[in-house]
Amino acid sequence: MPADIPADLKYTRDHEWVLLQGKTARVGITNYAQRQLGxxxxxxxxxxxxxxxxxxxxxxxxxxxxxxxxxxPLSGTVAAVNQDLNEAPEDINGDPYGDGWMIELTLTSADELKDLLTAAEYEGYLKEE
Known part of the structure; x- marks a missing residue:
C-alpha cells in the first residue's frame, strides 16, 4: 500500500477519507485530492x-x-470542526491525514459504512481515473 493511502482509513470516490472512532467519523480529503488542488x-x-x-x-x-x-461520506451530525483550518488552511496540503482533518460526524447509519472503499480499493480506483 502506498504511504499516501493509509491502510487504516476508509475512502470515497470523491477523494474524502474517513477515520472511524466508534460512532464518530473524522473526515478529510486525501493526499491525492490535495495534490490535484494545489x-x-x-x-x-x-x-x-x-x-x-x-x-x-x-x-x-x-x-x-x-x-x-x-x-x-456518511450521514450524520457534525460533532467537531477543525477550526485551526480557518487560520491555517495550508495544513491540508502539509498533513491531509493529520492536522488537515476537517470535520467529525456522529453517524446516523452504520449501514452506509459498507459503501466506503478500503485503501486497496481506493488505490485501484485512482489507477482507473
Whole structure:
C-alpha cells in the first residue's frame, strides 16, 4: 500500500477519507485530492450540530487553481470542526491525514459504512481515473 493511502482509513470516490472512532467519523480529503488542488488558501466548513446526508456538500476548499465542494461520506451530525483550518488552511496540503482533518460526524447509519472503499480499493480506483 502506498504511504499516501493509509491502510487504516476508509475512502470515497470523491477523494474524502474517513477515520472511524466508534460512532464518530473524522473526515478529510486525501493526499491525492490535495495534490490535484494545489496550494489550499481557504476552507469553508459547517458548524457543529449541522446535519448532512451522505453525498450532500458540507463545505468547500479553495486553492490557487479552483474551488471544490466537499461531500459528506456518511450521514450524520457534525460533532467537531477543525477550526485551526480557518487560520491555517495550508495544513491540508502539509498533513491531509493529520492536522488537515476537517470535520467529525456522529453517524446516523452504520449501514452506509459498507459503501466506503478500503485503501486497496481506493488505490485501484485512482489507477482507473
Amino acid at each position: 496550494d489550499i488558501v481557504f476552507v469553508e466548513l459547517p458548524k457543529e450540530k449541522d446535519k448532512f446526508d451522505r453525498g450532500q456538500p458540507f463545505g468547500t476548499v479553495e486553492s490557487v487553481k479552483s474551488v471544490s465542494e466537499l461531500y459528506a
